[in-house]
Amino acid sequence: MGVRKAKAAETEAALKAAARREFAERGYLNTKITDITAAAGRATGSFYEHFASKEDLLRALLADMHAQAGDQLASGDHPPHDLTDPLQLRAHIQVAWNVMRENRSVMAAQFESVLAAGPASGALWDRLTEDTEMFRRHLEYLGDSDRPLPGDPALVAAAMGGMMSMLAYALTPGDTRYPAAEIVETISRLLLYGLTGPPALRPADGAGR
Amino acid sequence: MGVRKAKAAETEAALKAAARREFAERGYLNTKITDITAAAGRATGSFYEHFASKEDLLRALLADMHAQAGDQLASGDHPPHDLTDPLQLRAHIQVAWNVMRENRSVMAAQFESVLAAGPASGALWDRLTEDTEMFRRHLEYLGDSDRPLPGDPALVAAAMGGMMSMLAYALTPGDTRYPAAEIVETISRLLLYGLTGPPALRPADGAGR
DNA sequence: GTCTATATACAGATAGAC
DNA sequence: GTCTATCTGTATATAGAC
Numbered sequence A, B: 001m002g003v004r005k006a007k008a009a010e011t012e013a014a015l016k017a018a019a020r021r022e023f024a025e026r027g028y029l030n031t032k033i034t035d036i037t038a039a040a041g042r043a044t045g046s047f048y049e050h051f052a053s054k055e056d057l058l059r060a061l062l063a064d065m066h067a068q069a070g071d072q073l074a075s076g077d078h079p080p081h082d083l084t085d086p087l088q089l090r091a092h093i094q095v096a097w098n099v100m101r102e103n104r105s106v107m108a109a110q111f112e113s114v115l116a117a118g119p120a121s122g123a124l125w126d127r128l129t130e131d132t133e134m135f136r137r138h139l140e141y142l143g144d145s146d147r148p149l150p151g152d153p154a155l156v157a158a159a160m161g162g163m164m165s166m167l168a169y170a171l172t173p174g175d176t177r178y179p180a181a182e183i184v185e186t187i188s189r190l191l192l193y194g195l196t197g198p199p200a201l202r203p204a205d206g207a208g209r
Numbered sequence C: 001g002t003c004t005a006t007a008t009a010c011a012g013a014t015a016g017a018c
Numbered sequence D: 001g002t003c004t005a006t007c008t009g010t011a012t013a014t015a016g017a018c
Helices: A003-026 A033-040 A044-050 A054-076 A086-102 A104-116 A123-131 A133-144 A153-170 A180-196 B003-026 B033-040 B044-050 B054-076 B086-102 B104-116 B123-131 B133-144 B153-170 B180-196
Strands: none
Touching: A003 A033, A003 A044, A003 A054, A003 A104, A033 A044, A033 A054, A054 A086, A054 A104, A086 A104, A086 A133, A086 A153, A086 A180, A104 A123, A104 A153, A104 B104, A123 A133, A123 A153, A123 B153, A133 A153, A153 A180, A153 B123, A153 B153, A153 B180, A180 B153, A180 B180, B003 B033, B003 B044, B003 B054, B003 B104, B033 B044, B033 B054, B054 B086, B054 B104, B086 B104, B086 B133, B086 B153, B086 B180, B104 B123, B104 B153, B123 B133, B123 B153, B133 B153, B153 B180
């Protein structure tokens, strides 16, 4: 790689890093191109040498994220396919939660971008179903094994993903209220047994007050 | 009420109605003041005679909604406080779902507005906890009765509300994929028993394949 | 109170020098 | 490739006539 190209790559990386910081702080929609260039210590005009628009930059950030997240998911090589097994469910929730939190600013940015498409567009549903495809496949596997599902696999998967992404977005990272372990544990328990809790702990009929 | 005041009230109502339509179509952030006034058949300048800003208008719409939703919740006079009872849980989900869907455009607008405050602000969490206060109280009641909860009541309530509001926003109203009854049923079952399903239907240990 | 016309402000994007 | 300076489009909000 030549020196010129290296410098260009450096600038591009600086812009991306700055964008991540700015998105995390002000949000995607509120971040101006000039905010990014200023934070990266570059001039406004330089931005367009690397990205056609803010949306184009977001696409690049998403590509980076997917490349990295793909590694995580593949490397984990997680035990196959029984979401009703406590350990396996928790492992899935854990991985999904980690990915969401490590890429919170980019995922939030994508969320804002999708939102800007308007409520009538159905873009949010498309995103939700795509991002929860893994859950859906696991649920379909359960259904094939004649296990009772709460409903259509795609809908249940969307419900699970929607819950998690909403929490990931709502709970600001530096938050002291809930440590990550507690959140993962709570989500896992809720999705595993619901509000009634594990069978063993349920009061026998008539025994509850 | 005098004629002049009546005319003014009429214009204000027309602006509100137009805003609801435009918000539903384009989304809150994408809707321009001129979109609203044009849809209402009024001039741009008239807007500011009634509302100080788009945000101010949103506040008015939210006030209307809360007044109306308060009626619904109070009139229902729902059976008190056992979310582990299938009928009671389903009734709560049903009411919450109806409120969300009947006011989808306004709730979505508020959502976008909160989002615009930026991810670091924590505004989304505040909104989520406020809107799920009822769930939280019901869960605390369960905890007081020594029933096992999946986690901290406020967190579980937020998870429930987050799931529902995300689905309410993602599933566009005219959607044919899932009828309202199916959605309510699926959410209820998932929150009641989780992915493992009701105890009676669970395969005995070792019996599953 | 409502209208038309306009001022203000600012974000996105480009031109041209270096 | 990067910079400074600038153009363009557009949304908000106001001024002033009716």
